Amino acid sequence: MSLSPHRAAFTREDAETRRLALIEACAACLAEQGVGGASVRTICARAGVSPGLLRHYFDGIDALVAATYRHVTHTVNDALAAAVAAAPPEPRARLIAYTTASFRAPIADPALLATWIAFWSLVKADPAIAAIHAETYGGYRAALEALLAECGVSAMERHGAAIGLTALVDGLWLELTLDPASFPADQASALAVRWVDALLGG
Structure with a gap:
């Protein structure tokens, strides 16, 4: 007996749910235990699936880590895009x-x-992670250059300005997430706004 369209759709949805559960479990294991603690058994136990199921969705643990990195970068990019869309x-x-x-x-x-940090530790050792890293930071800087162009920053200055602003944001983000109590978000934002205004005013 053939599966009904409703049943087939449910199966596809269930497969995507399990795939996402493995990705989220991998991200959690990387955060808590680093690369060394992100084993197939640990990730699958956290996701609530059997170890053999990982191979069904990913070509091994390295492929799962790469998919997790890409998923995390998409989450960040979506948040950035939403912030711009909500702005005046x-x-x-x-x-x-x-x-x-x-x-x-x-x-x-x-x-x-x-x-x-776990992903960064793999950039020099894993070509797949290095490629995602280059794509991610290249895309972030390209978006900044487009926004700087809208602000009237010249083509000659945009690339350097985007690199400088990326470094500033990365540094502030790192300090903020390392110790939110001693470095509040509003201070980080104020420093970034001051830098932007100095750039645009100059």
Whole structure:
């Protein structure tokens, strides 16, 4: 007897749910135990699936880690895009929304920092992770350059300005997520806004 369309749709949804559960479990294990603690058995136990099921969705643990990195970067990119979409239409406001979104949830999260550190540790050793890293930071800087162009920053200055602003945001985000109590989000945002205004005013 053939499966009905309703049953087939349910099966596809269930498969995607299990795949996402493995990705989320991998991210949690990386955050809590680092790369060394992210084993097939540990991840599958956290996801509530059998170890053999991981191979059904991913070509091994390395592929799952790479998929997890890509999933995390998509989550960050979605948050940045949402911040810009919610900002007033003025170019300066859109640029500030993009830069300061990193200092609020879901990006300003100590668990995300711990996961990100695990990914960073693999950049030099894993070509797949290195490629995702290059794509991620290249996309972030490209978005910044587009927003800077909207603000009237010249083509000659945009690339360097985007690199500098990326470094500033990364540094502030790192300090904020390492110790939120001693370095509040509003201070990080104020520093970023001051830098943006100095750039645009100059």
